[in-house]
Amino acid sequence: MQAAENDEASGSRVAEVFRAFLHLGLTSFGGPIAHLGYFRDAFVVRRKWIDEAGYADLVALCQFLPGPASSQVGFSLGVLRGGGLAGGLAAWAGFTLPSAALLIAFAFCAAALDNPVGEGILHGLKLVAVAVVAQALWGMARTLTPDRQRIAIAMGALILASIVGGWLGQVGAIAAGAVAGLFLCRGEASPTSAHPAFPVSRRAGIVALVLFAVLLVAPPVLLAWTGSHVLAFFDAFYRSGALVFGGGHVVLPLLENAVAAPGWVPLQDFLAGYGAAQAVPGPLFTFAAYLGAVSGVVPNGLLGASLALIAIFLPGLLLVYGALPFWDHLRALPRAQAAMRGTNAAVVGILAAAFYDPVLTSAIVQPTDAVFGLGGLLLLVFARMPPWVVVILLAGAGAVM
Structure with missing residues (x-):
């Protein structure tokens, strides 16, 4: 009898987690930093699933690990509230599926844009990518490279990623940044606090x-065998998700190298989808669902979208689930x-390399493109317009041009 009541209570909490995160998945515009603010308001201030210090600890863990930080925080809160893995998966599904469904729908409707107006809209979405990546690069540079040592690490990563190219240059830059951080970024240890009791055993x-x-x-x-x-x-998608440090936008160069460089997805479709991803709520990693759907080689369509979506999120969720029992000691x-300070600085350099090629080189083809791209950036930074508004404006401008 008691076991049945416990199962019922656990199932009720998992359903509660799914409903709470589904609401956030439908309404959370603005990117990973904004998502963390939404989570704090929903689960620290209003629902009180976790206290302020515990939430700050959790955010620190997810920023330390590779992967989509906001999705990892949401998954961990689901584990905490739902009593284990089922709660975490409910949180991930609720937060992820709305934006994934919208981007898959965009992928299936892309053929309807094969006309002059449609091509203009797609070009406008490329300009959105210019504005959004520039904003992310500026914000990350201010936060992650606050001193000369980390600026130097970022510049070294930019040079290495540009010269070597591909995933080897990106991984090499991250590894070099970690080593440089051990020597150049030493300082007073960050303060720590009590960690909430997550229901994850060390064995799990x-x-x-x-x-x-x-x-x-x-x-x-x-x-190599098969x-x-x-x-x-x-x-390709699992490795991209496993190597992302520093937030959702950093997945851009990894995915470009994984699916655009080998020709699975044409570069113009890649950048158009990235622009469209700015117009939907939820995590930016759902861009992978679009790429899986439009892939020119099998698997593609709904099957490709599902496989890409699972593959890109899986490494980050495995890492945070595995790290929860050990985080207090490590941090x-x-x-x-x-080492993490150096890695974060290297991420800025990698994103700068990707901002030039392919974002700028493929989107800015005439002077008016530069004007509209700069205008989108100013609207995001100074007018503080939501990204989805900038998407509509620049897509409309592209259609008119």
């Missing part, structure tokens, strides 16, 4: 971390904090 955490590593290493090995394109497709280590 270890299993999640091992699974993360296996899925990162095994697909390239199996791919040549399976489905496996290559999964690996207190000064050397770990120094």
Whole structure:
């Protein structure tokens, strides 16, 4: 009898988690930083699922790990409130599915834009990408490179990512940034506080971390034997999700290298989808669903969208689930904090390289493009317009041009 009541209470909490995050998934515009503000208001201030200090600790953990920070925070809050993994998955589904569905619908309607007005709209969405990435780059540079040491690390990462290119240049820049941070970014350890009691055992955490590593290493090995394109497709999105440090916009160069460079998705469609992703609520990582749907090679359509969506989110969720039982000890280590400062600075350089190529080089083809791109940036930064408003304005301007 008692067990049945406990199961019923657990199921009720999981349903509560899904409803709360579905509402946020339908209304949370503005990107990952804005999402963290929405979460704080919903779950710290109003619902009191977690206190202020515990929430700050959780945000720090998710910023420390690669992956989509706001989705990782939401997943962890679902684990906390829902009593385990089911609650985390309910939170992720509620927050993610609305924007994924909208971007898949956009992918299926893209063929209707194969005319002069449609091409103008798609070009306007490329200009949205210019404005949004420029805003993200400026904001991240101010936060993550506040001193000469980290500016130098960012510049080194920019040069390395530009010269080497591809995922090797990006991963190399992140690794070099971590090493440089150990020597250049030492300082007083960040203050710590009590961590909330997440219902995740150390054994479950270890299993999640091992699974993360296996899925990162095994697909390239199996791919060499089998040549399976489905496996290559999964690996491209999983690896992109596993290597993202610093927020959702940083996934842009990784995905561009993974799907646009080999020709799976034409670059113009890639940038148009990235622009459209700014107009929907929820996490930016759902851009992967669009890419999976429009892929020119199988899997594509709804199957490709589903596989891409799961693959890109899976590494970040495995990492945060595995790290929750061990976070208190790790975050207190000064050397770990120094390495992360260097990594975050390197991310700024990687995003700067991606901002030039492919964003600027493919979107700015005439002087009026530069004017509209700068106008979109000014609307975002100084007029503080929501991104979806800028999307409508620049898409309309593209159609008129």
